[in-house]
Amino acid sequence: MQQNNQQTTNSVTDLPTLLKSQQGELDAVLMYNALAKVARHKKDAETFLQLAAEEGHHAMVFKELTGQTLLPRKTKAILLPILYRIIGRKRLYPLIAKGEYDAEKTYGPVADKYPTVQSVKADEKRHGDTVLSLLNSRD
Numbered sequence: 375m376q377q378n379n380q381q382t383t384n385s386v387t388d389l390p391t392l393l394k395s396q397q398g399e400l401d402a403v404l405m406y407n408a409l410a411k412v413a414r415h416k417k418d419a420e421t422f423l424q425l426a427a428e429e430g431h432h433a434m435v436f437k438e439l440t441g442q443t444l445l446p447r448k449t450k451a452i453l454l455p456i457l458y459r460i461i462g463r464k465r466l467y468p469l470i471a472k473g474e475y476d477a478e479k480t481y482g483p484v485a486d487k488y489p490t491v492q493s494v495k496a497d498e499k500r501h502g503d504t505v506l507s508l509l510n511s512r513d
């Protein structure tokens with residue numbers, strides 16, 4: 375029972391962080407789906423669709439913790455395809471990877487408190503590695 379109370383207290387204190395995380399994941403779903411549409415390399419497009427699905431799963435993990443339903447924002451889904459055209463994938467993908475590695479760091483303290491976030495955190499590292507690896511594949 376005491377553990378439940380502790381969990382509830384943590385949830386309230388951490389709510390802004392959890393909501394921000396949930397929002398970021400939802401936005402990432404749209405972003406990766408939008409990138410999949412404009413990517414000229416087939417492997418990139420397939421990878422982005424897979425990442426979009428995983429970010430959707432992450433959003434659900436945070437939704438379980440917040441109990442709130444949020445709407446995705448389109449900002450990155452609009453901006454990133456434009457950047458893809460202007461600066462190209464070789465300069466854009468490292469920026470996307472950085473966002474993933476930053477998320478991994480941000481989720482560190484959260485994952486320590488909420489076990490379900492552990493695998494989300496690990497996924498973000500893998501996402502960063504995956505996006506960077508696209509630049510090494512020939513297709």
Ligand SMILES: [Fe+2]
Binds near residue numbers: 399402428429432494
């Ligand atoms: Fe994510």
Ligand SMILES: [Fe+2]
Binds near residue numbers: 429477498501
């Ligand atoms: Fe991610």
